[in-house]
Amino acid sequence: MKFGPFSKLAKAGVLGINSRNLDFIAAYNPRRFYPLVDDKVITKKLAIEAGVTVPELYGVIRYGGEVHLIEEIAQKRKSFVVKPSRGSGGGGIMVFNGTAKTGLRRMNGQIMPWSDIKYHLNNMLSGMFSMGDGSDQVMIEERLVPHSAFSKLAFGGVPDVRVIVFRGVPVMAMLRLPTAESDGKANLHQGGVGAGIDLITGVTTRGVQHNDAIDLHPDFETPVRDFQVPGWPEILELASRLGHHVGLGYVGVDIVICEHKGPTLLELNARPGIAIQTANLRGLRPLLEPIHALQKVPEDVEQRIAIAKANWNGEPLDTFAEETETA
Amino acid sequence: MKRTQLLIIVCVLIATALGVFFFKVTQLGFPVVPDLDSDTWTIESKVSFRGRGDPVQLRLALPESQGQFSIVDESFIASGFGIETVTDETGRRAVFERRAQDGSAVLFYRAKLVSIDRRMGQPENRAEPEAISDYRRSERRRAIQENATPLLVALDSVLTEALEKSAGERSFITQLARLSADRNDDRITTIIEGGPPEIDAAADRLVFMLNAAGTPARLVRGIILDTDTRQAPLESWVEYWLDGEWISANARTAEPLDNSRALPIVYDGASIVDGDGFRRLDVSWSVARNFESQLLRAMERGEEFAPWVNATSLLSLPIDLQLVFRVLLLIPLGALIIVVLKQVIGMPAFGTFMPILIALAFRETSLFTGMALFVGIVSVGLLLRAYFNQLQLLLVPRLAAVLIIVTFLMMFIALVGEASGFQTGLSISLFPLVIITMTIERMSLTWEEDGSAEALKKAAGSLAGAVPGYWILTNEYIEHVAIVFPELLLIVLAIVLMLGRYTGYKVTEFFRFKVLEDSEKVER
Numbered sequence: 001m002k003f004g005p006f007s008k009l010a011k012a013g014v015l016g017i018n019s020r021n022l023d024f025i026a027a028y029n030p031r032r033f034y035p036l037v038d039d040k041v042i043t044k045k046l047a048i049e050a051g052v053t054v055p056e057l058y059g060v061i062r063y064g065g066e067v068h069l070i071e072e073i074a075q076k077r078k079s080f081v082v083k084p085s086r087g088s089g090g091g092g093i094m095v096f097n098g099t100a101k102t103g104l105r106r107m108n109g110q111i112m113p114w115s116d117i118k119y120h121l122n123n124m125l126s127g128m129f130s131m132g133d134g135s136d137q138v139m140i141e142e143r144l145v146p147h148s149a150f151s152k153l154a155f156g157g158v159p160d161v162r163v164i165v166f167r168g169v170p171v172m173a174m175l176r177l178p179t180a181e182s183d184g185k186a187n188l189h190q191g192g193v194g195a196g197i198d199l200i201t202g203v204t205t206r207g208v209q210h211n212d213a214i215d216l217h218p219d220f221e222t223p224v225r226d227f228q229v230p231g232w233p234e235i236l237e238l239a240s241r242l243g244h245h246v247g248l249g250y251v252g253v254d255i256v257i258c259e260h261k262g263p264t265l266l267e268l269n270a271r272p273g274i275a276i277q278t279a280n281l282r283g284l285r286p287l288l289e290p291i292h293a294l295q296k297v298p299e300d301v302e303q304r305i306a307i308a309k310a311n312w313n314g315e316p317l318d319t320f321a322e323e324t325e326t327a
Numbered sequence: 328m329k330r331t332q333l334l335i336i337v338c339v340l341i342a343t344a345l346g347v348f349f350f351k352v353t354q355l356g357f358p359v360v361p362d363l364d365s366d367t368w369t370i371e372s373k374v375s376f377r378g379r380g381d382p383v384q385l386r387l388a389l390p391e392s393q394g395q396f397s398i399v400d401e402s403f404i405a406s407g408f409g410i411e412t413v414t415d416e417t418g419r420r421a422v423f424e425r426r427a428q429d430g431s432a433v434l435f436y437r438a439k440l441v442s443i444d445r446r447m448g449q450p451e452n453r454a455e456p457e458a459i460s461d462y463r464r465s466e467r468r469r470a471i472q473e474n475a476t477p478l479l480v481a482l483d484s485v486l487t488e489a490l491e492k493s494a495g496e497r498s499f500i501t502q503l504a505r506l507s508a509d510r511n512d513d514r515i516t517t518i519i520e521g522g523p524p525e526i527d528a529a530a531d532r533l534v535f536m537l538n539a540a541g542t543p544a545r546l547v548r549g550i551i552l553d554t555d556t557r558q559a560p561l562e563s564w565v566e567y568w569l570d571g572e573w574i575s576a577n578a579r580t581a582e583p584l585d586n587s588r589a590l591p592i593v594y595d596g597a598s599i600v601d602g603d604g605f606r607r608l609d610v611s612w613s614v615a616r617n618f619e620s621q622l623l624r625a626m627e628r629g630e631e632f633a634p635w636v637n638a639t640s641l642l643s644l645p646i647d648l649q650l651v652f653r654v655l656l657l658i659p660l661g662a663l664i665i666v667v668l669k670q671v672i673g674m675p676a677f678g679t680f681m682p683i684l685i686a687l688a689f690r691e692t693s694l695f696t697g698m699a700l701f702v703g704i705v706s707v708g709l710l711l712r713a714y715f716n717q718l719q720l721l722l723v724p725r726l727a728a729v730l731i732i733v734t735f736l737m738m739f740i741a742l743v744g745e746a747s748g749f750q751t752g753l754s755i756s757l758f759p760l761v762i763i764t765m766t767i768e769r770m771s772l773t774w775e776e777d778g779s780a781e782a783l784k785k786a787a788g789s790l791a792g793a794v795p796g797y798w799i800l801t802n803e804y805i806e807h808v809a810i811v812f813p814e815l816l817l818i819v820l821a822i823v824l825m826l827g828r829y830t831g832y833k834v835t836e837f838f839r840f841k842v843l844e845d846s847e848k849v850e851r
Contacts (some may be wrong), residue, residue, distance in 0.1 A: 016833060278839070
């Protein structure tokens with residue numbers, strides 16, 4: 001498909017959505033594994049199995065009749081997150097950090113009245129924010145406190161690191177920073193800032209917002225380049241370990257770097273977006289193809305991370321292929 | 328592996344399609360472009376009724392192969408019924424008989440008609456009427472004036488006025504029609520009171536007056552062949568004898584009608600269907616302009632050399648089914664457009680096939696009124712949806728509420744349209760309600776979550792996708808090719824299958840990743 005005006009994109013190694021869907025998602029992600037990542041309650045169990053840090057689950061609301069549970073949890077925990085179990089694109093997520101007589105306090109200091117909260121919970125239960133049709137569950141989880149290094153980089157929300165993991169090998173990563181415009185959400189298409197990360201060092205290389213290159217965070221005017229992401233080796237290990245364990249060949253792992261718990265799994269994504277390429281100013285295809293060509297991927301996490309680093313530097317992976325054969 | 332399988336399937340599909348297509352075009356001579364001025368028609372009458380278990384005899388009036396039209400071919404579908412055609416003083420009739428009929432039954436009559444071109448010098452073979460003594464002759468006028476009943480006096484006055492105001496036979500008829508239609512005229516009221524009971528109706532009155540004036544005239548019920556329709560209304564008009572031929576004319580104004588389009592079925596108030604032993608009778612007529620004679624010839628040739636062509640041809644279906652397929656066969660093309668827009672161009676839109684469903688709805692209106700109605704209903708719906716959200720309703724009841732409101736909106740538009748003589752209002756009754764409702768819901772969700780810009784972008788994308796869809800769904804040439812050569816849709820299937828394995832970039836990605844392309848240049 002290297003013709004016409006697209007030839008330059010092909011030369012840059014850009015992975016298009018059609019190719020992502022057919023060559024990677026359809027080829028490497030068996031449909032039957034989708035519920036594992038689409039349903040966050042199952043993902044959490046799976047992550048605990050793999051020995052990965054996850055946010056603590058306070059409770060699950062399954063039916064409209066259980067909506068009152070939120071009051072009990074609010075009394076006990078004060079600070080928590082509600083999210084639809086099968087939500088997509090961050091829809092429906094709401095963060096509370098305190099209680100009041102009339103309702104719960106949101107991160108921006110506003111009090112949300114109980115009636116509004118229950119209405120919102122009912123909307124989530126009826127599947128308004130969820131993938132597919134039909135009803136959903138609502139999870140009530142620990143609110144993750146982002147690492148203090150992010151205090152001047154994330155506006156009104158929790159920043160996270162998205163790592164694309166292919167056959168258990170991390171291939172590309174970016175830091176996603178919420179802004180005033182994105183309403184505290186870290187999603188790029190809602191106006192969040194994406195920053196490309198050097199996969200070896202964990203230092204950000206450049207930032208983008210709405211597809212335009214930026215050097216400063218739009219709200220704080222702090223530089224988004226050359227920022228050392230804290231706990232980078234642990235992040236790589238978490239992503240690689242979970243990506244390998246979950247059975248999906250091509251997966252996006254979203255990680256929050258927590259002040260107390262360190263890198264913590266937020267969620268998995270079976271159809272990770274391709275915007276990460278603009279954040280890194282690098283096409284995914286040249287990074288995916290050598291791993292696609294590997295006969296076998298090592299079981300050992302350390303070896304997979306070594307492959308990831310060599311791959312990022314553009315080194316040939318032949319040596320690793322031999323190692324696995326002899327081992 | 329998957330790729331080779333797919334390639335084989337695609338090749339087989341394309342080869343089959345082109346093979347059948349070329350065979351039909353070169354060997355059988357099927358026309359590739361439609362002849363839009365063709366004067367052949369197929370009419371079909373569908374008679375449905377319920378029997379009471381008694382013997383049934385049902386007599387259906389049939390068009391006659393004389394005058395303007397010539398019946399090329401006709402057939403009946405009436406399983407279990409004995410059929411014969413008889414010609415009596417009221418015209419030609421088909422008689423369906425059965426010893427006992429219980430429950431519902433449907434009978435079909437189907438005829439192919441050719442409108443004879445007068446310029447070819449076709450002899451007029453309709454019976455010449457008996458001469459009636461002409462009012463304009465003085466002895467008849469005297470006779471009327473001597474027998475001065477109120478009816479005759481009024482009649483005399485009207486006829487005299489028409490005669491005085493006219494310059495010839497034709498303008499006399501026009502004047503008479505004008506006078507006859509005016510019910511405020513005291514003379515006309517007198518004629519209605521004194522004359523036979525049926526002349527209360529304008530058409531009957533005109534026939535009565537024309538006959539009184541000595542111009543042979545008769546009332547006709549029949550069908551005006553115009554566009555393809557599954558519910559052709561039975562119309563009434565008059566025929567009068569002028570310069571040695573019967574002229575079909577409007578029952579009110581006596582303006583001549585297009586003879587090649589007015590198909591008479593019964594004369595002088597005879598019933599279309601009569602008989603006994605049945606109830607809940609329903610007769611409907613459908614009309615379709617035939618494919619030109621070239622196509623008929625091709626079908627005849629097909630009958631001889633390749634019967635399978637005709638057996639698989641949609642043209643052998645009943646007309647009302649054919650009319651359905653004329654739309655259905657275009658849907659694959661619409662689907663192809665959607666695939667191209669989504670996979671190759673990357674157009675944002677709500678839902679997968681929504682643009683094509685919107686285009687189908689526009690087919691019923693027209694593009695611009697359709698767009699205006701769509702935008703109008705969706706915006707009002709959005710406002711209401713926002714209000715319902717404040718009332719804190721649950722998802723499904725809220726959707727249902729929006730659905731009901733949209734129904735009311737459409738009712739309102741139809742009523743306003745009717746009151747202001749704006750015809751398009753009615754045709755939106757086929758506007759897909761649920762689709763509009765889902766659009767409103769999805770659009771308001773996108774609006775809240777991703778902002779107004781994104782929502783408007785997607786709405787514009789949906790509408791923009793509907794435009795090429797509309798163009799395809801209304802194009803006469805494409806419609807012709809689709810129904811005469813349905814095998815070509817296999818090519819559409821082949822293209823769609825190929826695009827299903829398209830891993831190239833989308834046009835929108837070209838802009839999205841332009842930075843990467845440029846950076847590549849800098850690095851090298």
